Amino acid sequence: MEKIKLPPTITVKEFAKRLDKSVSDTIKILMDNGFLATINEEMDFDTAAIISEDLGFKVEKEEPKKEAKIAGSPSELSKMLTEEKKGVSKKRFKKRPPIVTILGHVDHGKTTLLDTIRRTKVAEGESGGITQHITAYQVKVKGKEITFVDTPGHEAFQKMRARGAGIADIAIIIIAADDGVKPQTKEVLESIQESKLPFIICLNKIDKPGANPEKVKGQLAELGILVEGWGGEIPIVEISAKQNKNIDDLLDTILLVAEIENLISIFDKPGLGLVLESHLDKRRGPIATIIIKSGTLNQGDFVIAGNSSGKVRMIENFHGKKVAHATPGMPITVLGFDHLPSAGSVIKATPKDKLFLKQRKTTKYSEESAKSSSPLKRIEQSLEKEKYKKLNVIVKADTQGSLEAIVQILENLEIEDVIIKIIKTGVGQITESDVLLAKVSQAILYGFRISTSITAQEVQEKEHVKPRHFDVIYHLVTDIQDEMKKIVTIQEIRVDHGFMKVLAVFKTGKKDMIIGGRVEDGKILKGDKLEVKRDDQLIGTGVLMQLKKGKGDFSECNTGEECGVTFLFDGPAVKIQEKDKIFAYIIEKK
Numbered sequence: 001m002e003k004i005k006l007p008p009t010i011t012v013k014e015f016a017k018r019l020d021k022s023v024s025d026t027i028k029i030l031m032d033n034g035f036l037a038t039i040n041e042e043m044d045f046d047t048a049a050i051i052s053e054d055l056g057f058k059v060e061k062e063e064p065k066k067e068a069k070i071a072g073s074p075s076e077l078s079k080m081l082t083e084e085k086k087g088v089s090k091k092r093f094k095k096r097p098p099i100v101t102i103l104g105h106v107d108h109g110k111t112t113l114l115d116t117i118r119r120t121k122v123a124e125g126e127s128g129g130i131t132q133h134i135t136a137y138q139v140k141v142k143g144k145e146i147t148f149v150d151t152p153g154h155e156a157f158q159k160m161r162a163r164g165a166g167i168a169d170i171a172i173i174i175i176a177a178d179d180g181v182k183p184q185t186k187e188v189l190e191s192i193q194e195s196k197l198p199f200i201i202c203l204n205k206i207d208k209p210g211a212n213p214e215k216v217k218g219q220l221a222e223l224g225i226l227v228e229g230w231g232g233e234i235p236i237v238e239i240s241a242k243q244n245k246n247i248d249d250l251l252d253t254i255l256l257v258a259e260i261e262n263l264i265s266i267f268d269k270p271g272l273g274l275v276l277e278s279h280l281d282k283r284r285g286p287i288a289t290i291i292i293k294s295g296t297l298n299q300g301d302f303v304i305a306g307n308s309s310g311k312v313r314m315i316e317n318f319h320g321k322k323v324a325h326a327t328p329g330m331p332i333t334v335l336g337f338d339h340l341p342s343a344g345s346v347i348k349a350t351p352k353d354k355l356f357l358k359q360r361k362t363t364k365y366s367e368e369s370a371k372s373s374s375p376l377k378r379i380e381q382s383l384e385k386e387k388y389k390k391l392n393v394i395v396k397a398d399t400q401g402s403l404e405a406i407v408q409i410l411e412n413l414e415i416e417d418v419i420i421k422i423i424k425t426g427v428g429q430i431t432e433s434d435v436l437l438a439k440v441s442q443a444i445l446y447g448f449r450i451s452t453s454i455t456a457q458e459v460q461e462k463e464h465v466k467p468r469h470f471d472v473i474y475h476l477v478t479d480i481q482d483e484m485k486k487i488v489t490i491q492e493i494r495v496d497h498g499f500m501k502v503l504a505v506f507k508t509g510k511k512d513m514i515i516g517g518r519v520e521d522g523k524i525l526k527g528d529k530l531e532v533k534r535d536d537q538l539i540g541t542g543v544l545m546q547l548k549k550g551k552g553d554f555s556e557c558n559t560g561e562e563c564g565v566t567f568l569f570d571g572p573a574v575k576i577q578e579k580d581k582i583f584a585y586i587i588e589k590k
Contacts, residue, residue: 005062023224096265097145097329098258104174105182109204113241136331137318141251167274171199177211181219200235207240265328270349271297278340279399280428286337298325306345310337343401392443394424415484429453439463491590498522499583512568523558528584540574
């Protein structure tokens with residue numbers, strides 16, 4: 001009897017996964033047992049256990065896992081927002097703009113839809129046609145504002161997408177009507193359903209000849225997602241972003257969902273929000289893209305964001321215009337940090353005395369960790385792992401989010417016996433020190449969507465170090481993979497399959513022979529390399545071209561079986577005799 005572990009409560013979706021059944025089949029089983037439930041509805045242990053046992057499972061109770069708190073994550077922000085509402089008068093709450101993120105598979109039209117909504121052309125300016133950063137902006141519909149958070153579509157930017165979805169109130173799941181539900185779409189849908197974030201299905205490209213909205217709705221139903229018109233309540237809008245068709249219907253649906261969700265925040269308190277993105281401007285210093293979730297952030301406020309802090313020197317709205325303050329739902333850029341705040345960190349306004357205390361702690365931490373985290377120290381540590389060959393790289397990028405995505409991919413790259421050692425990372429131009437460090441550490445210097453400073457250009461000519469610049473992340477990764485392959489040692493390993501004893505010789509040709517025999521040990525396979533031995537002495541080599549058992553052709557012959565083989569010599573031909581032994585093997589490259 002197969003065992004299954006169940007927690008005290010479980011959603012229908014997770015229950016189906018543990019039963020190894022589709023969601024639709026599980027819902028039907030539940031209905032047959034008098035339990036009417038939707039995909040995200042929870043059931044208690046007793047109910048799930050009874051149904052599992054009826055299906056032949058042996059049930060064990062699973063202890064609930066303790067949820068780990070991740071500093072600076074959207075989940076931390078959610079907890080902080082929940083805490084601040086306790087004991088607060090309802091009169092202090094006001095309605096705010098909904099924050100919307102658009103998620104979906106690459107090339108399904110996410111950026112084009114956002115361009116159509118805000119009447120700009122971002123997609124044409126993006127490298128490789130893929131949005132490389134998070135951006136946020138607002139539009140006004142029927143006198144009401146909607147904030148859109150644009151997140152990258154590529155798989156490489158998983159963490160950045162998580163930040164965008166984590167701060168959003170509503171998700172738009174965009175699916176191309178001519179392409180259907182793709183693996184990345186399924187991943188997004190699962191994540192959204194687990195977070196219980198309200199979402200709208202948006203079928204794009206309905207103007208294309210191959211568009212089949214009903215087929216897509218059927219695919220969604222198989223995943224347990226029932227849209228309006230298919231027996232469910234999940235909103236669905238059919239659009240053509242390129243033709244500007246039904247965009248108003250989508251915006252109206254967003255406002256309707258926002259009204260149902262009753263999105264409210266406290267305005268009369270210090271600002272609290274999330275850093276979506278940050279980058280270093282050589283003239284203006286560290287700049288962060290932020291969305292305020294609660295309270296009001298004012299110019300002149302003292303703020304803390306992770307290990308960064310400072311005084312708000314300037315606030316700009318998404319148009320790039322200066323504003324004196326920012327309220328909940330507003331996307332802004334903030335200047336005044338002492339150094340780049342981490343993307344994904346919570347930003348909050350704080351009294352001046354607490355800011356100085358934070359700065360002292362940060363400075364002390366930086367001084368203590370400087371020695372162990374310095375680039376040259378990391379080189380020394382990398383040399384301890386002598387069993388691996390190493391590819392040293394330095395990576396500079398235009399924003400911290402891009403850098404985070406690149407490092408995430410590099411950490412997961414695997415080519416046997418070769419490891420990547422990231423000597424240094426940073427945001428901003430390639431500098432003279434980067435070039436010198438690349439020379440000393442024999443590292444390849446990569447720049448992502450950045451330039452090389454004039455002084456660094458002079459040094460690179462002198463030191464013969466040429467930085468490699470890329471605008472699309474996967475082109476950079478491919479280049480690193482190619483470099484890893486160059487230093488891999490290819491080994492040829494012999495893998496023995498078995499041997500046969502020759503019982504008869506049927507035909508002798510100039511370069512081949514047909515012989516019969518019995519496999520004494522292991523097996524022999526069609527295509528195997530062969531060695532002929534007589535009295536334990538090697539007398540010839542070849543390849544097994546054809547293998548017969550009876551009158552039929554076979555691909556292998558196992559221990560105790562008799563068969564006939566066509567032996568093609570790959571060296572000087574010899575006459576194989578009865579009682580000779582033929583050994584079969586292959587050569588694997590590793």
